[in-house]
Amino acid sequence: MRKPLTKPRKEAAQERSRATVDALIAATARILVREGFDKASTNRIAAVAGVSVGSLYQYFPSKEALVAAVIERHQQDxxxxxxxxxxxxxxxxxxxxxxxxxxxxxxxxxIDPKLHRVLAEQIPRVGKLEKVETFSRENYALFKAYLESHRQEIRAVDLELAAFVCVTSIEALTHTAVLHQEIASGEETEALIDEVTRLVVRYLTG
Structure with a gap:
């Protein structure tokens, strides 16, 4: 089965072109949240964005390319x-x-939890669409660098593995709590932060 194209056809250079691309990405995000991935067609996206399908295809070869652009923008934020x-x-x-x-x-x-939930749970893992996560590889590297600078405070452990364990644990717990509305108040948020902190610190310090 041929994989859908997930790269843009061209970059928007002029202000008007950038406005069109922004409108298409925003429309894709709105449709994903309100109607889900399966309902997001290029015709529907173009209509919501207020542009022609022909204009859409000037910049994006498929709806998957638009979803990839939504993912990239969300991750940049x-x-x-x-x-x-x-x-x-x-x-x-x-x-x-x-x-x-x-x-x-x-x-x-x-940051836009409804969109994040759709991106994390509905999008097929194809090409660039595999990268639906709050923490990218860059974040693992940044956390590892933090651990390296505090080596004297933690037990002897492989720092790359420790960064993976810590970041993955933090990601899983906060993802579930926030996106599935397991925490509703400020007090509950503080309690969650305290407990996850205790979990990670005890792992690191032994």
């Missing part, structure tokens, strides 16, 4: 938060730093 919070945590001792990172994960999942 998330990554901005991650980088800022990691920079803040860089010089914090391990318990405080981990708590900062767990709180960051909750915050990141609250």
């Amino acid at each position: 998330t990554l901005r938060i991650v980088r800022a919070e990691l920079a803040q945590a860089a010089n914090q001792p391990i318990e405080r730093g981990v708590r900062t990172l767990v709180a960051m994960a909750v915050k990141a999942h609250r």
Whole structure:
């Protein structure tokens, strides 16, 4: 079975072209949230965006390419938060730093949570669409760098493996709590952050 094309046909260079691409990406996101992946056709996306299907195909060869663009934009928004919070945590001792990172994960999942849930749960894993996650490989590398800079505070452990265990655990717990509405109040959020922090710190310090 031939894989759908997930790369844009061309980059939007002019302001008008960028506005068209932005409208198409925004329309795709709205349809994914309201109607789901299966209902997101190129005709439907073009209609919601207020552009012709011909204009859509100038930039995107398929709906999968549009979904990939939505994913990329969502991840860029998330990554901005991650980088800022990691920079803040860089010089914090391990318990405080981990708590900062767990709180960051909750915050990141609250960026358009309905869209994130659709992206994580409905999208077929094809090509670029495989990359539906809050934490990219860059984030694993950033967390590993944080652990390296605090080596004296943690037990002897393979840092690459430790970064994988910690980030995957934080991602899974905060994803489920936020996207499935397991936490509804500020107090519940703080309690979750405390418990996940305790889990990760105890793993790291033994």
